[in-house]
Amino acid sequence: MSRKExxxxxxxxxxxxxxxxxxxxxxxxxxxxxxxxxxYIALSTSWALFSGPTHYISLASGAxxxxxxxxxxxxxxxxxxxxxxxMAISALVATVLAGLIGLATLRLSGVYFVIFTLxxxxxxxxxVSWVQNNFLGSRGLYxxxxxxxxxxxxxxxxxxxxxxxxxxxxxxxxLGFALKIIGNDETVARHVGINTAWTKVILFMSxxxxxxxxxxxxAPRYSxxxxxxVFSPELSFLVVIMAxxxxxxxxxxxxxxxxxxTLIWEAISIWIPNFTTLFLGLAFLTIVYFIPNGFVGLFxxxxxxxxxxx
Amino acid sequence: xxxxxxxxxxxxxxxxxxxxxxxNSLSFNVKEQEVVGVIGPNGSGKTTVMNLISGVFPLTSGTxxxxxxxxxxxxxxxxxxxxxxxxxxxxxxxPRLSVIDNVIAGAVFGHRRRWGYDAESMATHLLDRVGLxxxxxxxxxxxxxxxxKRVELARALAGEPQVLLLxxxxxxxxxxxxxxxxxxxxxLSNEGRTIILxxxxxxxxxxxxxxxxxxxxxKLIAEGTPEQVLSDPTVISAYLGED
Numbered sequence: 001m002s003r004k005e006x007x008x009x010x011x012x013x014x015x016x017x018x019x020x021x022x023x024x025x026x027x028x029x030x031x032x033x034x035x036x037x038x039x040y041i042a043l044s045t046s047w048a049l050f051s052g053p054t055h056y057i058s059l060a061s062g063a064x065x066x067x068x069x070x071x072x073x074x075x076x077x078x079x080x081x082x083x084x085x086x087m088a089i090s091a092l093v094a095t096v097l098a099g100l101i102g103l104a105t106l107r108l109s110g111v112y113f114v115i116f117t118l119x120x121x122x123x124x125x126x127x128v129s130w131v132q133n134n135f136l137g138s139r140g141l142y143x144x145x146x147x148x149x150x151x152x153x154x155x156x157x158x159x160x161x162x163x164x165x166x167x168x169x170x171x172x173x174x175l176g177f178a179l180k181i182i183g184n185d186e187t188v189a190r191h192v193g194i195n196t197a198w199t200k201v202i203l204f205m206s207x208x209x210x211x212x213x214x215x216x217x218x219a220p221r222y223s224x225x226x227x228x229x230v231f232s233p234e235l236s237f238l239v240v241i242m243a244x245x246x247x248x249x250x251x252x253x254x255x256x257x258x259x260x261x262t263l264i265w266e267a268i269s270i271w272i273p274n275f276t277t278l279f280l281g282l283a284f285l286t287i288v289y290f291i292p293n294g295f296v297g298l299f300x301x302x303x304x305x306x307x308x309x310x
Numbered sequence: 311x312x313x314x315x316x317x318x319x320x321x322x323x324x325x326x327x328x329x330x331x332x333x334n335s336l337s338f339n340v341k342e343q344e345v346v347g348v349i350g351p352n353g354s355g356k357t358t359v360m361n362l363i364s365g366v367f368p369l370t371s372g373t374x375x376x377x378x379x380x381x382x383x384x385x386x387x388x389x390x391x392x393x394x395x396x397x398x399x400x401x402x403x404x405p406r407l408s409v410i411d412n413v414i415a416g417a418v419f420g421h422r423r424r425w426g427y428d429a430e431s432m433a434t435h436l437l438d439r440v441g442l443x444x445x446x447x448x449x450x451x452x453x454x455x456x457x458x459k460r461v462e463l464a465r466a467l468a469g470e471p472q473v474l475l476l477x478x479x480x481x482x483x484x485x486x487x488x489x490x491x492x493x494x495x496x497x498l499s500n501e502g503r504t505i506i507l508x509x510x511x512x513x514x515x516x517x518x519x520x521x522x523x524x525x526x527x528x529k530l531i532a533e534g535t536p537e538q539v540l541s542d543p544t545v546i547s548a549y550l551g552e553d
Contacts, residue, residue: 174418174425181415184404191364192469193390193419 068215098208247294
């Protein structure tokens, strides 16, 4: 490996170690914020692996996250299955679901894809609610485990680390190169021999897989689960906004967006709770009008400018 | 140069878009190492023929075979892997990739599936071949129009195609660039490549093509050497209209 590759790798290892130590120095309130941030780091980074290079904005994260949370809850409270088994099953189900959604929608482009994923996620939420209310008893589900907040946090850190390793591997593979070409010009991609449909579906499936894992791990934190809570459309939007705010063209971009956003979001929720939606809108306008390539894009532009001054 | 066996067989291909018949039961063959020109007035269906061969959209009817293998109605990426490389009428480069990555893109997913050093050295060689050796690390958006066309050509060559489709590759070049362009394609032909080109530049047709087919309103109206077809009365009236 060259020096250019070793340095980011070392920084990555140091960051993971530092992140793993957080529960020893922070507790209660601050740990719970760190936990939320870690959850969005995993979700946004995984989302950006697909949407960054292809520019397909998916609003289905909430659906996959919901599959994770809901299946863990059902399995544990109604069928006495272990948390680990249900986590594995939910990740598998969400991956297959993402594959089906991908096959159905990835032929659509631009805004049609966005609307379709949002609609599908809502449909899944309503369908699960309806089944739950009519056939399985209209009540919530309990997820009772021995996990502490620190345990949940470490599990999320493990998922986030896996997402980063996966992203790093993709970036240096044929698959990653194919995605970049698709994002540049899909027609050219087809004519150089890329199976564009499969390439997109495979990456989309990976976002489904990781989102379900996160949803499953978070379930014990809520302890009481109902479909409308875990199949949250708000989560889909938050994932997109945090990723875009950080920048989706670098693997570490979403990370840079998630941390400040989570902190501000928390602050607003405490002091002016009715203004969270307004903040979401403002963040979105900021991205569209001022930092289309996120904080990372802004940072890179400034650095290029300062270089040209010298 | 046209002594080889038949490489590409096109039999009775048709394409209609709703009620419009863009290509109407067209047949022609291309032999190995041959350069075939597809000419005809604007809107006669030349580009549609190229799009049908490369699989942009499916045929309405007819068959296309490459070295005996059926290509008809297969998806574009499979046709590319089978050995059909192309450039586009309006140049299509990958704007956010460097020049060399644009060419590597052609090598990685072709039928040889090169990767890493192998793909990179091939791309370097091809950039040298099309005259862009000194520009390989530039962003592709910094290139002039003819240089972008060179990148596109190198990308098509990187897939090591058995047939190369050039859709008005010479269009939009100034007279001196045109001369360079013609020489470049001629040198490819001298390497023994099989090329189909759609072109309006008659000088290029005369210099480059072993054989021409003339298309008008989606139908084949003449076939032969450039001299033969360009003096054919049906061809002249197709271009200039009847008296």
